[in-house]
Amino acid sequence: MDDVDLRILELLEENGRLSHEEISKLLHISRPAVHQRVVKLERNGVIKGYRGIVDWRKFEQKIKVLIFVKARCHNFKEIAAKIVELQVPNVKIIECQRLAGAWCMMLKVRVTAPEDLTNLIDEMVKHEEILETSTTFILSTIYEDGWKEI
Structure with missing residues (x-):
């Protein structure tokens, strides 16, 4: 290259x-x-694909949140897959990141309403590997996916 x-x-x-x-x-x-x-x-897999960048504020899933997760991580990939595959109405998991530090995972999620987030967390904690979660609402996006929202 x-x-x-x-x-x-x-x-x-x-x-x-x-x-x-x-x-x-x-x-x-x-x-x-x-x-x-x-x-x-x-x-060579350098370009993984092409996609459209959608302004989700124009649709129903206007709320974005970060969910930090502490989990018993004997097999991180397995528990991450279980979480990412959860099917909860009006919820879209956008990202799942593995972290170093106090939290082992961070999810970026879009929801239609706060109760949708409650439903997602209720489903997540059904897995005994999930020890704790902490949620932060994203108030506004300044820069994402190469687009400035300023």
Whole structure:
């Protein structure tokens, strides 16, 4: 991977809908060269995929929270999978991060209403591995997924 590959990645991170033609003009290299590099980056798993960034405030799941979790972690991946796979109406788990420190896991979650969050936590604590949770409501987003909300 060289500086051109890194620049292609930066451009695609900023706007995943850029065409190879547009990238070639921005970087002053041929479109086939861009295509070849992007295919190689995809094949090597450097580019994992493309996605749309949705403004969920325009829909019902307007509330975002962080849930910090303490768990008995004999098999962290197993308990994390159980939590992420929970199916609770009006709840979407966006992220699950493993942490170092007092908390071993952090979930970023979107919910429609506070009672949906209650339902999620009630389901989580049914697992005996979950020892404690702490929830923080996100008041506003300043920067996320490469987008500034200021």
